[in-house]
Amino acid sequence: MRWAVVVFPGTNCELDCHHVIADVLRQPVEYVWHKDTRLDGFDAVILPGGFSYGDYLRTGAIARFSPVMGAVEAFAAAGRPVIGICNGFQILLEAGLLPGAMRRNESLKFRCHETFLRVENAATPFTNRCRPGQVLRIPIKHGEGNYHADQATLDELERAGRVVLRYVTPDGSPTPGANPNGSLNNIAGIINERGNVLGMMPHPEVAAERLLGMEDGRLIFESIVAHVEGRASDDR
C-alpha cells in the first residue's frame, strides 16, 4: 500500500509521519504538497500536525481551502482512510469532514506531555489492532485541542461509537484530571459517520518506536495497514 503525507505551509510533523511509515512500517510513502489536486494511487492519507498558515484566523481555517483538500474530500468520500493528527484534526473539523470545533485549551497553555488514551471503539480502520478498552500512551503537543460540539452532536458521537479515543488516567478512568485541554467528554479522537476519517489530537507518529520510549502509536498505523490489506477481521 502507498501512503500520502499532505504538507501545508506551516506543517511541521510531516518528517515524523514519513519516518514512521518508511522506516518503522517499511512501506512506500510520499509527500503531497498542498497545491497538488490529485491523490491517485494512494491507499491512505495522513494530514500531519503543525501550524498550517500560522494558525491565522483559526487553526485549520485557511488550510481547508487549499487545492489538495478537494482531493482529500473525494478520497474520504470513496471510503478510503484519512487520518488527521493535531493540526490535521483541526483542518478536518474546519473542512466539515468531522463535526465540532476546537477552542483554546482550558488552561490557556500549550500542553506538551504524554497522555493516556482509552480505545473506546476497536472496530475501526484506525484501532483494529487494539483491544477494546486498551489504554494507549501517546503524547500531545497543542494549544487548541479543547474539543467542542453541541449536545445533539455529542450524543450522536457517543451513541454511534464515534468517540474512538478518550483521555483517561493510566488505569483507564476518564476523570477531569486526565483531561489535558478541557475537551467535552474527554474526547481525544473521533471518526466520521462512515468510519473512514479519524481526527485525533495526540501524536501517534512520535510514539511508535521503543527508541523513543513510547510504542503504542504504532498500533494506529498498523491498524490502517491491516484495514487496507484486508486483514482486519472485526473493523467495519
Next chain:
Amino acid sequence: MTSDVGPEGDPSMTAARSWKVRVYVTLKQGVLDPQGRAVENALRVLGFTEAADVRVGKYIELGLKAPDREAAAGRVAEMCRRLLANPVIEQYRYDVIEGDA
C-alpha cells in the same frame, strides 16, 4: 471611485461604490471562553471587581466595492459564513460604512 449618479434602486446603476466593513466575531453564548475567563480574572485582580461576562473575540476590517449597501452586506455575510467565523462555535455581526475611510 465613488459613483453618485443614478436614482436609488435603478438596476442600470451598477457602478461600484467603495465600502468599509467592520466584522466582529465572538464565541456563541454557551460556549466556554477560556480567554475571556482569564481576562475577567485579571481585571478582578486589578480591582475592577464590577467586570463580568468577559468574552474575547476578533475584529476584522476590510474594504470592498459593491453597487449598493445591500450587495456589500450580502458579500460580507458570505465571507463570514465561509471563512471569517466558524458557525459551530462563533457568531458574527458587521457594520458596512460607505467610503474608503
